[in-house]
Amino acid sequence: MTTPSLLILPGDGIGPEVMAEVRRIIDWFGARRGLTFDITEDLVGGAAYDAHGVPLADATMARAQQADAVLLGAVGGPQYDTLDFSLKPERGLLRLRKEMDLFANLRPAQCFDALADFSSLKRDVVAGLDIMIVRELTSGVYFGQPRGIVEEGGQRVGINTQRYTEAEIDRVARAAFELARKRNGKVCSMEKANVMESGILWRDVVQAVHDADYPDIDLSHMYADAGGMQLCRWPKQFDVILTDNLFGDLLSDVAAMLTGSLGMLPSASLGAPMENGRPKAMYEPVHGSAPDIAGQGKANPCACVLSFAMALRYSFDQGAEASRLEKAVEKVLAEGVRTVDLMQSEGESPTSTQGMGDAILAALDASL
Ligand code: NAD
Ligand code: IPM
Ligand code: MN
DSSP, X not given: OOOOEEEEEEESTTHHHHHHHHHHHHHHHHHHHOOOOEEEEOOOTHHHHHHHSSSSOHHHHHHHHHSSEEEEXXXXXXXXXXXXXXXXXXXXXXXXXXXXXXXXXXXXXXXXXXXXXXXXXXXHHHTTOEEEEEEEOSSGGGTEEEEEEEEETTEEEEXXXXXXXXXXXXXXXXXXXXXXXXTTSEEEEEEOTTTOHHHHHHHHHHHHHHHHHOTTSEEEEEEHHHHHHHHHHOGGGOSEEEEOHHHHHHHHHHXXXXXXXXXXXXXXXEEEEOXXXXXXXXXXXXXXXXXXXXXXXXXXXXXXXXXXXXXXXXXXOOHHHHHHHHXXXXXXXXXXXXXXXXXXXXXXXXXXXXXXXXXXXXXXXXXX
């Protein structure tokens, strides 16, 4: 078998800091589990803009298309805020998602027991939580035309268009139903069919896919605003949440706080199967480049580490090794190792990004 290829794009801010820990963990899997990858590292976001004048070079895009999986840190930063819209770091990330056609963004929100008291919600509400948000990632208002800022009646008008085709809804709905079959068999689809035609179509297509091919799944529909409220009221009522690009962006940040910190949430962005049967895929933490703590060695690398675990599971058929890594993270948290985002009181002393990496490596050693 040829060595699987992995394109690593650390990006900006805390991206390179958390990715450095993931690199050490990847090396561990090479040395101790015989799992080796053909790794290429490249630039994305502000780092790519600084080097090439664009947030994603064509050569990097081509590498991403060829790779068995892409692992991305984070993009963005205040120094790029005044750039032309087309050059902003975020455009690099959006181009990767769009051109690789990564339509299904899996954002699991799992509350590790050791962090249940750390959530801003009561322990009862979050303890044992394990939900999966499936966010449509390549369409909707993020990409719909027309868009822009135009001059109209002597003033500027900002325009974005929410647009979904039946085929786009159909394929992401199938991804959610397939996942639900491997979990607890429940899907709650969220839109705003009460005020948006795209929401009416969304509900209609999701229901039709369900009735035709997934009647065994317990499907419900909810307006996305009520969904946000229910996520905070009693999140354990959900198993898989299926939603569009923008609502999924918002709801997954809400879900982050159920788990204790944005620094804990991984994600997998999956496309259609490639020739080898595996999906085209990019793995990235849900968090951003965290400019407020960048360069200080404070960032929590767990979200990026857990994103690599998702890569082991979904791209490299290494479910058991993925679980080994997830359990190592769980063990470290149970032992009380905490980065600054996981601190409950002023008195505690946080560990560094590297300290968290060391602890996870030690837990991996102990797992053998
Ligand atoms: P952010 O996720 O970067 O940060 C929000 C808050 O969470 C900050 O206080 C930050 O310190 C904290 N935080 C985030 N990740 C953390 C971690 N791993 N460890 C400890 N604390 C962490 O969101 P933002 O501040 O709204 O955005 C900053 C920049 O990141 C913007 O340019 C934005 O566009 C970009 N962004 C990129 C991605 C991505 O690359 N996937 C995602 C979201 C935001
Ligand atoms: C995310 C981010 C991105 C999004 C930005 C950085 C383009 O917020 O991945 O959640 O809005 O999708
Ligand atoms: Mn987001």
